[in-house]
Amino acid sequence: MKKRKYLSVLVYVALLTISIVANIYPVLLDFGLTFIIPTIFLLIILSLYGFPVGLLSALITAGVGLYIDGSMIGAFLLITEVAAVGLLLKYRKWGVFQSALLYWLMIGMPIFIIYIYVFSGLDGWFAVLALVSKLLNNILCALVAEILLTYVPFKRWIQGSEKNTYSFHFLISHIVLLAIALPYSIFLIGDLHYTQNQIERSMSSQLQGRAKIITNELRDWDEYSILALRLQGVLQVAKVDSLIGAIDEQNMHVYVMDKDNRILYSNSPSTLESTVAKFSDEGHFTEIGKNSYQWMPEKPNGMDDVAIIGETSYLYTVEFKKNSMRILIEAPLRTMFEEEVKSFALEYANLLLFIVIGIGFTALLKAYIIRTFGKLSDTTTGLPKKLKESAHIKWPTTRMIEFNKLTDNFKETSFELTEMFGELQESRNRLHDMAYYDSLTGVKNRSYFMGILKDSVGFAEKGDPHTLLFMDLNGFKGINDTYGHDTGDAVLKQIAKRLTEACGKVGTLARLGGDEFVVLLPNSSRERAAEMAESIIKQVEQPIHYNDNLLQVGISIGISLYLHDSHSVDELMHHGDMAMYVSKAAEGRSRFTFYDTISQEGDENK
Template sequence: MSYPIAPDEDARLVVLYELELLDTPEEPAFDRVTRLVAKLLSVPISSVTLVDAERQWFKSSIGFESRETPRDVAFCAYTVTVAEPFIVEDASQDPRFAQNPLVTAPGGIRFYVGIPLRSLQGLVLGSLCALDTKPRVISSDELAALQDLAAIVTDELHLRERLVVEKKNTQASQQALDELYRSMECQIERRTNELNLVIESAYDAYISLDAQDVILDWNRAAEMMFGWPRKAALAKPITQLIFPTGLPAANDRAAIEFTAHRYDGNELPVEVRVKKLVIEGRERRSLFIHDITERQQLERLRNQQAREDVLTKLPNRRALDERLPEAMARTRRSQQPLAVLFMDLDGFKAINDAHGHAKGDDLLRVIAKKLVKTIRETDYIARWAGDEFVVLLEGSEPTAIEQLANKLVKVVEEPMIAGDAALNVSVSIGVALYLPASAETANELLKRADVAMYEAKRSGKAQVRIALSVDNAS
């Protein structure tokens, strides 16, 4: 079978390979999106697809057993050649796909919609797609929701592109600086004028110091970075201007992350390389300083997105997996109680079926806000998955824990008004107490709370059940 080729195919593949995403493990940032696509559109198959030269590869998928397929059978091969969403309502009636083995196979594909995933330069690297084994027509609301989710995936791709660019710039700067160091060691006296020209043109700040840390040279980049004009900086101790706590230790091989001070009083995160030199028996030090503000912001943004639930803005399961062992360690030190509340909404599926997934999402956001307002500021709540939440209570007595759990049941039962309709759900809660002397793991503690939650459901829902102790459970 044949497939169309994008006019910018070569440039598209260059960007795709620079991202280094092909053949990498699954990641929560993408898996959350494919789960939401399958849930919001009620389709059995969804994926985040990257289209390689001769294959389509799934960074994340639901409903596909394989991680890749040949490009000549890929619906997404068409998506990377178009500017708008690519939609096939009935593949068996479409001459481009009627003989496709993915269509002719028993239970084969009938419906497909793909949203192009573009790079920072606008090159289409792949698609966010939804597929069904039945013909269907996608509504404008469904298409808008899919485009919103594609925008989340695109933001993640753009973040990684920026990190690639930063890495390339850092490597290029490092290579240039290493060459400069060798030149200074071998020819510093003979090539002083040439060196000064390079320093004045450098992107990084360059500062030269004597043995008493007094500034001998201060390039244009240093003026821009720290705010002091060159004339004002010369002959001043560097500790008086940008490093009030003292210079970082000299290290000829590695850059040192440090905090500098600007003229306006603001702190600036920097990466510093310190090189010691001896010229005519006099010690000199050269500082090459790189502003790492943007790099740190990108790293913080990526860490935040990896630990935050997209829908409710609560901590996600990954964040909880990090927080729970820390809470257990604090309990062992303080000998204060720790309780895990595992919460699962009752009747949430009926809300989605009757009012649509958008209203269901609105309800989850409202419930999340109510739960946050009900617990203490020192307590911790995370969205576990779907309509499940987990609360960690540290330093609460058992009687207070059960009272709070019952209060949460009542809070969730309060109806949410959506137009003329009142959306009503309840919640079943399982509570597991962690004993400081126990050898129980975090997963075992969560499991006990989960089992107790199902006991609450079997007992009639909208109830609280306290889990058996570790000894009794075993």
């Protein structure tokens, strides 16, 4: 138990550590986009350790991220997502992916839309790209978390529970969504990276080309021309305007400065000093070619990564040694590559659309499969009972070959079960007959009769007594010795049949053994017992035809009455036996005797 507890703590610490690190160091994509994955591990913690631990872990992860220059909006969305998913898991019993999807559609995206258009400064297709990438990021994280929870045995590791179980529609949903999202995401990332590289090469070439136009003219300027340009000389300004006219049409910003970094010329509304300060004091430079750089600003504390997408620029700088002039050309990403960003935004949106279509498709597939298998499930529910009761079973059929094969297997199994049940019932009947019925005559045996007798006398009332007729055949031994046991058995069967007819449904007939039989008459009067005895004698004394032989036996009957002359089962049997022997010893072949007449005669003799 302690080992399992330590393992549980170790798994939790590992998941929390990974979520914190993943939040601090997101996966960097091109165009300033990031793929943030701490949600995966926080949702796993939430599912394994419960709502309080999951929410606390989200607070820790977000808090550490904010402390190390994290995103305020990112931290807020992270905490609210874990809280919302935790509540849905606890009270609605929804899946992780379904709960996260509902959160982002109902809460997360409306909040993020407000942030993008009000606080981030993004607009146009840059804003759309930021929105769809954020939604896609978190939906994919939720999907990965659910897949890991479903197929990785976390609970067995930390709780010692049995293997993970999952429904068929979960498996189908995961396969379909992965088949859509995984290859498309790989394609998007590859296309994004390829386009970024192409843009960098193209931009480096464009910047060098534009700079070459200017440098070919300005590299040979003398100090007089430079001074005239600084003083806004008409001729010099016009010449530079004509040189960079094409560049200005490309939305590039050109700065011409002297050796002291004083502005000689600029077509940008911002001052050179602010631009140079911005590029010098903050941000990240990535060399993309000779004298060409990509610049991305530092992320302001508490702001989201998407806020810096629109501030990215491409730079080209060249310095003339002859006259100490320097040229800086800036190409803002926002204005230069609107079409490329639009293309990526649409591709991200397409992936989201495909995921939605995949969800709808799996929902339809789930409904079809559940309906189809539901019919089979309804048919096979309680199948053993239906087979025992010989109920009519209508087997469902579809156009699916595999389903029909499964149905055929059930049919075959049902047929075999029916045969097994039949054989089992026959065996049970045989065992029942062996336990409670005489194997020769088919009437109840001694063991079964004694149980019935005990139960019957236990409920006897003081009104009409229970009557026992104890019977023994007369002349049977002679038939058995003369004609053999087969003939004797045939006689016993015939006598048992006649006794059964005589008793009808009123009495309970049993064979005690040999040629001894008993009949129990519940709540029977003395007169009714005498009538039954006379009927039995009449039936038994009729001749029996067997193998061309005419056979005849008699019967001696002793009658005892419970609560009249007997007060226990043993007394009832014993007194009936005694009365039967009195009948057998008296003159005449067949007669019946009441036990109380024997006791009265004994009292008189005394």
